[in-house]
Amino acid sequence: MSEHVHNRLAMVRAERKVSRQRLAEAVGVHYQTIGYIERGQYNPSLDLALKVAKFFELPVEALFSLEPFRPLTDQVYGRNQ
Amino acid sequence: MTAADERPLTSYDRRMYRLMNRREGDALHATAARRRAVVVGHVALTAVAVAAWLFSVVGEQRWATFAMLGLLLPWCVATGVINSSTRGLLELRVRALDERQRAERVQVAARSRSVMLWLLLAVAVGAGALTLKGADTEGYLFPVLFSVFVVHWLMPLWVAGLSVRDEPHFDEGVDGLDDLGDLGGAAEAADARPPRP
Numbered sequence: 001m002s003e004h005v006h007n008r009l010a011m012v013r014a015e016r017k018v019s020r021q022r023l024a025e026a027v028g029v030h031y032q033t034i035g036y037i038e039r040g041q042y043n044p045s046l047d048l049a050l051k052v053a054k055f056f057e058l059p060v061e062a063l064f065s066l067e068p069f070r071p072l073t074d075q076v077y078g079r080n081q
Numbered sequence: 082m083t084a085a086d087e088r089p090l091t092s093y094d095r096r097m098y099r100l101m102n103r104r105e106g107d108a109l110h111a112t113a114a115r116r117r118a119v120v121v122g123h124v125a126l127t128a129v130a131v132a133a134w135l136f137s138v139v140g141e142q143r144w145a146t147f148a149m150l151g152l153l154l155p156w157c158v159a160t161g162v163i164n165s166s167t168r169g170l171l172e173l174r175v176r177a178l179d180e181r182q183r184a185e186r187v188q189v190a191a192r193s194r195s196v197m198l199w200l201l202l203a204v205a206v207g208a209g210a211l212t213l214k215g216a217d218t219e220g221y222l223f224p225v226l227f228s229v230f231v232v233h234w235l236m237p238l239w240v241a242g243l244s245v246r247d248e249p250h251f252d253e254g255v256d257g258l259d260d261l262g263d264l265g266g267a268a269e270a271a272d273a274r275p276p277r278p
Contacts, residue, residue, distance in 0.1 A: 028179065029179035029181065030178075030181070030182060031249070032168065032181075032249055033181040036181060039249065048180060
């Protein structure tokens with residue numbers, strides 16, 4: 001049984017212009033693993049989640065959450081859905 | 082996991098890793114339908130090759146030896162395609178796999194074991210039924226045992242080949258951050274369905 005972990009990895013990766021391959025090499029996993037995390041098909045271990053957060057210099061909760069993330073536009077413009 | 086699984090990669094590990102991650106044949110296993118076709122082809126080639134080997138060894142048929150040799154090349158190619166589709170999930174040493182691949186390898190082993198359990202049960206029931214009927218099963222002992230051995234050997238490969246998910250789009254260069262398609266996916270990623278338990 002596994003809890004679904006929501007993530008913003010694809011968005012942050014695109015924003016920082018980091019390829020999956022580069023991120024994968026930086027955190028020591030296969031590039032497919034990054035893709036599966038982005039697709040929600042694999043939940044990373046705490047170790048891997050922390051490594052990814054460290055790579056982007058973000059707190060881990062900025063990238064991973066048990067609750068769905070609010071759309072960025074809502075966050076930026078303070079609109080409620 | 083043992084201490085050996087955490088040792089640094091050897092040059093053999095690195096060579097095998099590169100080999101298993103070559104991308105020339107990606108088109109052959111890009112979709113689930115193609116992967117299924119390759120696995121079905123591999124099962125068929127294996128069945129015919131085993132039959133040919135048994136004809137040549139047990140039946141002493143010379144033609145069967147040549148048939149088996151002829152099947153060897155396509156069988157190796159099909160094996161290579163399956164291994165390429167799994168990115169060496171079963172061929173690489175554990176220390177060359179990341180946490181997701183290690184978990185998948187364990188899942189593949191568990192599924193293979195379940196399938197083999199039912200297969201062995203079917204063989205045992207079949208053999209028992211034939212013996213109860215008084216049939217002479219002695220001549221079938223070696224062929225059946227050999228066939229079961231081959232299936233046991235290759236079942237993880239077949240299960241792994243059928244379990245592979247579609248590859249995330251490859252984006253080697255930043256300029257080719259080509260799958261902002263997936264980004265359509267920030268939303269998609271955030272709302273992706275939970276993996277099945």
